[in-house]
Amino acid sequence: MTMQIIYKASDVTEAHIVAGLLHANGIESHVGGHYLQGAIGDIAAFDFANVQIDDEDIVLAQSIIHAYENNQEKPVEDFKKHTLADKLLIVLLLSLLVIFILYLSIR
Numbered sequence: 001m002t003m004q005i006i007y008k009a010s011d012v013t014e015a016h017i018v019a020g021l022l023h024a025n026g027i028e029s030h031v032g033g034h035y036l037q038g039a040i041g042d043i044a045a046f047d048f049a050n051v052q053i054d055d056e057d058i059v060l061a062q063s064i065i066h067a068y069e070n071n072q073e074k075p076v077e078d079f080k081k082h083t084l085a086d087k088l089l090i091v092l093l094l095s096l097l098v099i100f101i102l103y104l105s106i107r
Contacts (some may be wrong), residue, residue: 003030006061007051015049018065025064027057 006022009015012034019029033048053061 002055003052004055004058005032005050006053006058007065009049009051012049015051018051018068021064021068022051022053022057022061025060027053027061027064029053029061 006029007015007018009018012031015031015033019031022029030052032050032052
């Protein structure tokens with residue numbers, strides 16, 4: 001069986017995260033590029049770390065990686081979903097906090 005690169009990570013840590021996701025879904029993988037990244041030293045290295053899998057697992061692995069990549073943007077999207085009522089409540093609570101602090105400083 002041959003292995004193909006399914007994911008090029010920004011660093012070895014991210015490659016291991018992706019490999020862990022694949023492993024949790026029953027896909028064996030190999031993380032490559034450990035020693036190539038270390039040869040660069042303090043310079044930021046790109047495209048050295050990669051995740052390789054068997055040819056037969058490509059379709060499932062692509063769907064898992066696609067879900068991983070889409071979830072990385074989720075915290076930004078969640079912030080945008082706050083309603084006007086949520087934002088007003090936050091402003092009200094912050095205003096009450098400021099008033100309380102001013103009250104304590106005058107006292």
